[in-house]
Amino acid sequence: MNAGAASLRDVAAVLAAARALGVDRLDAQLLLAHRLGRARSWVLAHPEAPLADADADALLADLRRRADGVPLAYLTGEKAFHRLVLRVTPAVLVPRPDTETLVDWALELLAGPLAARPAPAVIDLGTGSGAIALAVAQGCPHARVHALDCSAEALAVARANGERLGLAVRWWRGDWWRALPEDAPRFDLALANPPYVAAGDPHLAALRHEPRGALVPPGTSGLEAIAAIVAGAPARLASGGWLLVEHGHDQGDAVARLLADAGLRAIGQRRDLxxxxxxxxxxxxx
Ligand SMILES: C[S@@+](CC[C@H](N)C(=O)[O-])C[C@H]1O[C@@H](n2cnc3c(N)ncnc32)[C@H](O)[C@@H]1O
Structure with a gap:
């Protein structure tokens, strides 16, 4: 595709350039809407709308990056998750719809078996953009929500999301449970979407723009981070507290064994969308 920004005179030309670059039409419409500060419906209705040179330059750069596999969310700077719109940068994993399964389950537990606890303590281990912690804080305002991550850059993104959304979360930096101070509360609910892709997994090529430390744990099995979180959970859970872990589609048996070996009971599993x-x-x- 040799189109220069100068040839992108209007909305229709941007969509044609996207097609030539192999960029999904919906993604191109969303990039246009974001850049022009318009709704996608406006983009659809105004193919003839002219573009300023600066917008044409920026859109062509974005289309090229999208064609190279950069997630749309890094180009627009935001991602819808549960009932929130989160700011995201390349310092954090782009929150996935699959993870909403874990949030829905957490909110069900808080409204059900944990409902009698007046101010349940919740922790999100490996918070990234803050997605899980913030969605739980929004869905269960009386919960005391904590979140941790080893990445200072990720925590800065999460903290800014919390401030912008007006949701109170206590943020901690460090290695899994060791991030927490000695006097941290025992948790009624511990939630984790940790790195669980094995180092040699061929799918990693398609995920190359996201932080490797958010995807791949140390070691080779893909289970090392989950194992560390599960091993530390009994000492940190309140009496009858729950641990919910997201994992790969083929890791369910191994993760259930880890939980059972750590002395957890009532083991259950859920499928994603x-x-x-x-x-x-x-x-x-x-
Ligand atoms: C798969 S991402 C999940 C991000 C977010 N919870 C979500 O669901 O979108 C895993 C997160 O775990 C963090 N992480 C990786 N190793 C860690 C460790 N040893 N201690 C604490 N956090 C860690 C990464 O920085 C990353 O933000």
Missing amino acids: GGQLRCTAGRGPP
Whole structure:
């Protein structure tokens, strides 16, 4: 595709350039809407709308980056998750719809078996953009929500999302449970979407623009981060508290074994919207 920005005179030309670059039409419409500060419906209705040179330059650059596999969310700087719109940067994983399964399950537990606890303590381990912590804080305003991550850059994104959305979360930096101070509360609910892609997984090529530390744990099995979180959970859970972990579609048996070996009980699993086994949960002793 040799189109220069100068040839992108109007909306229709941008959509034609996107097609030539192999960029999805919806993505191109969303990039146009974002850049022009318009709704997507406006873009659809105004193919003849002229573009300023600066907008044409920026759009061509964005289309080229999108064609190279950069996630749309990094180009627009935002991603819808649960009932929130989060700001995202390349310092954080782009929150996935699959992870809403874990949030929905957490909110069900808070409204059900944990409803009698007046101010339940919740922790999100490996918070990234803050997606899980903030969605739980929004869905259960009486919860005391904590979140941790080893990445200072990710925590800055999460903290800014919390401030912008007016949602109160206590943020901690460090390595899994070790990030928390000695006097941290025992948690009624611990939630984690940790890195769980094995180092040699061929799918990593398509994820190359996202932080490797958010995708791949140290080691080779893909289960190392989950194992560390599960091993530390019994000492950090309140009596009868729950641990919910997101994992790969083929890791359900292994994760259920890890939870059972750590002494958790009432082990259950849930599928994501695509029908893949995605979350495993267990409950600490009473
Ligand atoms: C798969 S991302 C999940 C991000 C977010 N929770 C979500 O669902 O979109 C995993 C997160 O775990 C963090 N992480 C990786 N290793 C960690 C460790 N040892 N201790 C704490 N956080 C870690 C990464 O920085 C990343 O933000």
